[in-house]
Amino acid sequence: MHSDPAGVRASLRKYVMIGAALLVFTVITVAANRLHLAVPFAITVALIIAVTKGSMVAAVFMHLSNEKKWIYGALLLTAIFFAVLMSVPFFTIMDSIGTPQPAIGVGEHPAGH
Amino acid sequence: MNIPYTVEERPDSGLANGKLGIWLFLASEVMLFGALFSTYIILRTGATEWPHGELSVPLGALNTVLLISSSVTMVMAWAMLKLHNWGRHRLYLLATFALAGIFLVNKYFEYSDHLARGEGPSHSTFLAIYFTLTGLHGLHIVGGMVVMAYLLGPGAKLWKQNPDQFTNRIEYTGLYWHFVDLVWIFLFPVLYLL
Amino acid sequence: MEQPTTPPSVVYEHAHHIDAHEELGWWRKYVFSTDHKVIGIQYAITGLLFLLFGFGLMMLMRWQLAYPGKPIPLIGPWLGQSRAPMGIMLPEFYNQLGAMHGTIMVFLGVVPLAVGGFGNFVMPLQIGAPDMAFPKINMMSYWVYYIGGVIMLASFFPTTGAAQSGWTSYTPLSVITATSGQTFWLVGMIFLITSSLLGSINFITTIVQLRAKGLSYMRLPFFVWAQFVTSFLLLLAFPPLEAAGILQLMDKVAGTSFFLPSGLVISGKPLAVAGQGNPLLWQHLFWFLAHPEVYVLILPAMGIVSEIIANNTRKPLWGYKALVYSVVFLGFMSFIVWAHHMFMTGMGTTMSAFFQTTTMIISIPSVVILTALLLSLWGASIRFTTPMLFALAFLPMFGIGGLTGLPLGLAPSDIHLHDTYYVIGHFHYVVAPGTIFALFAGIYHWFPKATGRKMNELLGKLHFWGSLVCINLVFMPMFIQGLAGMNRRMYDGGAQYAHNQGVLHWNVVQGYAAWGLGLFQIFFIINFFMSLKWGKAVDKNPWEATTLEWLAPSPPGHGNFLTEPIVYRAPYEYSVPGAAKDFSPQFEPEKA
Numbered sequence A: 001m002h003s004d005p006a007g008v009r010a011s012l013r014k015y016v017m018i019g020a021a022l023l024v025f026t027v028i029t030v031a032a033n034r035l036h037l038a039v040p041f042a043i044t045v046a047l048i049i050a051v052t053k054g055s056m057v058a059a060v061f062m063h064l065s066n067e068k069k070w071i072y073g074a075l076l077l078t079a080i081f082f083a084v085l086m087s088v089p090f091f092t093i094m095d096s097i098g099t100p101q102p103a104i105g106v107g108e109h110p111a112g113h
Numbered sequence B: 001m002n003i004p005y006t007v008e009e010r011p012d013s014g015l016a017n018g019k020l021g022i023w024l025f026l027a028s029e030v031m032l033f034g035a036l037f038s039t040y041i042i043l044r045t046g047a048t049e050w051p052h053g054e055l056s057v058p059l060g061a062l063n064t065v066l067l068i069s070s071s072v073t074m075v076m077a078w079a080m081l082k083l084h085n086w087g088r089h090r091l092y093l094l095a096t097f098a099l100a101g102i103f104l105v106n107k108y109f110e111y112s113d114h115l116a117r118g119e120g121p122s123h124s125t126f127l128a129i130y131f132t133l134t135g136l137h138g139l140h141i142v143g144g145m146v147v148m149a150y151l152l153g154p155g156a157k158l159w160k161q162n163p164d165q166f167t168n169r170i171e172y173t174g175l176y177w178h179f180v181d182l183v184w185i186f187l188f189p190v191l192y193l194l
Numbered sequence C: 001m002e003q004p005t006t007p008p009s010v011v012y013e014h015a016h017h018i019d020a021h022e023e024l025g026w027w028r029k030y031v032f033s034t035d036h037k038v039i040g041i042q043y044a045i046t047g048l049l050f051l052l053f054g055f056g057l058m059m060l061m062r063w064q065l066a067y068p069g070k071p072i073p074l075i076g077p078w079l080g081q082s083r084a085p086m087g088i089m090l091p092e093f094y095n096q097l098g099a100m101h102g103t104i105m106v107f108l109g110v111v112p113l114a115v116g117g118f119g120n121f122v123m124p125l126q127i128g129a130p131d132m133a134f135p136k137i138n139m140m141s142y143w144v145y146y147i148g149g150v151i152m153l154a155s156f157f158p159t160t161g162a163a164q165s166g167w168t169s170y171t172p173l174s175v176i177t178a179t180s181g182q183t184f185w186l187v188g189m190i191f192l193i194t195s196s197l198l199g200s201i202n203f204i205t206t207i208v209q210l211r212a213k214g215l216s217y218m219r220l221p222f223f224v225w226a227q228f229v230t231s232f233l234l235l236l237a238f239p240p241l242e243a244a245g246i247l248q249l250m251d252k253v254a255g256t257s258f259f260l261p262s263g264l265v266i267s268g269k270p271l272a273v274a275g276q277g278n279p280l281l282w283q284h285l286f287w288f289l290a291h292p293e294v295y296v297l298i299l300p301a302m303g304i305v306s307e308i309i310a311n312n313t314r315k316p317l318w319g320y321k322a323l324v325y326s327v328v329f330l331g332f333m334s335f336i337v338w339a340h341h342m343f344m345t346g347m348g349t350t351m352s353a354f355f356q357t358t359t360m361i362i363s364i365p366s367v368v369i370l371t372a373l374l375l376s377l378w379g380a381s382i383r384f385t386t387p388m389l390f391a392l393a394f395l396p397m398f399g400i401g402g403l404t405g406l407p408l409g410l411a412p413s414d415i416h417l418h419d420t421y422y423v424i425g426h427f428h429y430v431v432a433p434g435t436i437f438a439l440f441a442g443i444y445h446w447f448p449k450a451t452g453r454k455m456n457e458l459l460g461k462l463h464f465w466g467s468l469v470c471i472n473l474v475f476m477p478m479f480i481q482g483l484a485g486m487n488r489r490m491y492d493g494g495a496q497y498a499h500n501q502g503v504l505h506w507n508v509v510q511g512y513a514a515w516g517l518g519l520f521q522i523f524f525i526i527n528f529f530m531s532l533k534w535g536k537a538v539d540k541n542p543w544e545a546t547t548l549e550w551l552a553p554s555p556p557g558h559g560n561f562l563t564e565p566i567v568y569r570a571p572y573e574y575s576v577p578g579a580a581k582d583f584s585p586q587f588e589p590e591k592a
C-alpha cells in the first residue's frame, strides 16, 4: 500500500539497522544507570534515551515518518491531551492551600501560601 | 453486502478503514497508559522514599532485548508478505510469537520471585504501580499473542482468498505490536532504572 | 499486484440480490446482528429500559426524601431485611440508590441511547453509508455494554448490596466501604468503558471513510458533527477512567494503596494498608473523563434538536458554520476544565484561576450554539409537531442548566454552592429536561424511519405537556433548597438540620411531581407500542426533510439504500427561493 515491493526490499536493511540501534541504546541506558548519577540527571538521561528509542520505533516500524494527515491529526490531538493528563494533576496537587498533606513533597511547596 | 474501503484506500483520506481504526485504538491506549504514568509521577513525588534497585535490571534488560527483536521480526513478517515470500513470512511471525512467549516466561519468573519474598502489590506504592503497569502491559502481550496465533492458524487461509486484506491485517497487528514494544521502552527505565 | 477487490459502487448494483444471498436466521438477524440499524435499536431499547429502571430508583429516593422514615408503600415489603426492614429504608440502601441511579442514568441510559442508539441508527444513514465501517466490532460493543449492564444490575443481589459511594465513587470512601458493591461497580464500568471505546473507533472511522459521494465535511448534517466530536471525547477521555478503575480495583482486591493516604483510621482502628497513596488522584482521573462525559451527554442532544428545528421551521439552520466550529471548540475545551469540580479540595489560587478561566471560556461556544438555534426560529412558520415541541423545550431547559453552571464555575460562589441541591438542580436541568427531552424528540422524529409508522400526535402532546410541567416542579425547587444550604446525598433529605427547615416542604412537592412525571411516561409507553402496530403508515420522507436518511426506504433494508446516494447540496436547504417545493433534499440533483 504505502510502499511497493521495491520500496519494501530497500527498507529491509533499515529495519534491521534500527533494531540494532535500539539494542545499542538499551545497552547505553543500562550503562548510564551503572554510573549512579544524581537522580534528576539520571531521569533526564534515561528519558532522553527512551524518547529517542520510542521515536525510532514509531517513525520506522510504525511508518509514522510517512503517514496520512488524518493519522497525524488524531495523534496530535492525543499528544496534547496526553500532555495535559501528565502535567495538570501534578501541578494541581503541587499548588495546594491549607494544611499540606503529609504524603506530598512538602519541601516543594512554593512559599507564600 | 460489502463495506467500502475495507481493503482499498479511500482516495480523499488515503486510508483503508482498518488503518484508521487501529490508530484510533492506539490513541486511546496512549491515554490509558498516560493515566498510569501520571499516577506513577504523583505517587513518586508524594512518597517519602522511593526504592532503588528493587527490580532485577538484567531480567528487565533481557526483556527489552526480546521485545525489540520481536518488533524487528514483526515488521519483517509484514515486509515478506509485500514481497510475496510466504515461507519467510511464516517464519518471522512465528519468531515474533516465540519471542513474546519467552518475554512472558521471563516475567513469570520475576513475578514469582517477588511474591516469594513477600513483595506483593500491597507492599508499597512502588510495587503496586509496578505490578499494575507490567501486568497491564503483560495482558497486552497476551492479546497480541492471541491475534498472532489466529493469523498463524485459521486466519492464514485469508492469504489465498484476499492477499491484500491479509497483508493489511498483518500490518495492523504489527502497529499494535510495535506500540506494545514502545510502552515497554518507557516502562523499563521508569521502573527498573530510576 | 492487482487484486480482484469489489469496487464500492457494486454494492448497489447487486442490491436486490443481497437478501437472497444472506438469508439470516432469527438469531443472526435480531440478536447477534451486525446491521447498524438493528444494533442501534438494541441499544435504544436497552437504554430506555435502563432509564426506566433508574427512574424507579429515583422514585424510591424521592419517597424517602419526602417522608423520611415512613414505610415505602406497595413495594416496601418486597425490598427485604437488608434494604428496608418493615418497608422503612435503611441509610445504606439510600446510598446504594443514589450511587446506582447516577451510574445507570449516565452510563447505561443516556449515553447508550444518545450515542449507541441514535448514533448507530441515524449517523450511517445520514452520511449515505451501507453500514458502519466495522460491523462486527459494532455488535461486540453492544454486547460488551450489555454485560456491563448485567454486572451493574447483579450488584444489587448480594445482601450487602450495590455500590454506595456516589456515581463519582470518591476515594477513600469507596475503597474502605467493605461491601462487594463497589467491586461490581468497577468491573461493570470497565466493561462499559471498553464498549464505548470500541464504539467511538467505529464512529470516527465511519464518518471519515464512508461518506457518500459529494458529502464534504461542511455538508454534514449537524447531528453527524455532534456524534463525531462526541466520539473523540469518548475515545480520549474514557481511557484515563479505565486506568483509574483498574487502580481502584487493585485497591479493593489486591490491597494496594493507590488512593489511600497513610494514617487512615476507621472506627478507631488504623487501616492496615501500606498507605502513601493519593485520594485526590482519583478525583483528577475521574473528572478528566467525567467533564468531557457531560458533553457526551449534551452534544448528541444538540445534534438531534438541530435536525428537528431545521425540519420544522422549514428554514436553514441559522449559522451552520458557527455551530460546527463551536461544537469542535467545545469538544476541545472540555478536556481542560475538569478541576472546576474540585475547587473545594484545597487547590491553590493559580490552578483554580486557570480552571475558572477555562470554564468561563467553554460556556461561550455553548451560548453560541443555543443562540444559533434560537435565531433559527426567528420569522419561521413553525410546525408544532410532537418532536418539535420537545426540541423547543430543550432550548430554555438547557439554557437554565447552562446559566446555573456559571456560578458553579467560579470558585467564590462554588464554595457556597458545592455539594448542595443547587448542583443537583444545575446538572439535571441539562441532562433531564435537556438531553432526555431531546432524546424523546429524536424518538418521535425518527420512529417513522425505523418502523415505517408515525407515532400518535395526541398521546405525544399529552406526554410532552405533562412531562414539561412535572419535570420543572421536580428540579426548580432544588435551586431554592440549594441556595438555602441544603446538602445533597442526605438520606433524610436534610431534615436533621435547622437551616433546612424552611425548604423541607419542597421535598413533598417534588415527590408528587416525580410520581406525576412517572404517570405521564405511560402515555409514551402506550404510544410507542400502539404505533408499532397501528400507527399511521408513512412513506420514505414523511416530514419532508432534506437529509440522506430520508432517501432510504422506511424501514431501510440491510445495506440501507437502493441506489447509491449522491449529495448535491448543503444539509438544510429549506424554502430555497425559486424552488418548486419548500425543501430541496441533499440527494436531489440541481435541475438545469
Ligand code: HEM
Binding pocket: C168, C294, C295, C297, C298, C340, C341, C359, C362, C363, C366, C401, C402, C403, C405, C406, C407, C408, C409, C410, C414, C417, C418, C419, C423, C426, C427, C430, C431, C435
Ligand atoms: C455550560 C456551562 C456549564 C458550566 C459552566 C458548568 C459548570 C459546572 C460546575 C462548576 C460543576 C461543579 C459544581 C460543584 O460540584 O460544586 C458542575 C457540575 C455538574 N455539571 Fe455542569 N456545567 C456546565 C454544563 C453542563 C452540562 C452541559 C452538563 C451535562 C450534560 C453538566 C453536567 C454536570 C454534572 C453531572 C455535574 C455534577 C457532578 C457531580 O458532582 O455529581 N454541566 N457543572
Ligand SMILES: [Cu+2]
Binding pocket: C290, C291, C294, C337, C338, C340, C341
Ligand atoms: Cu464539569
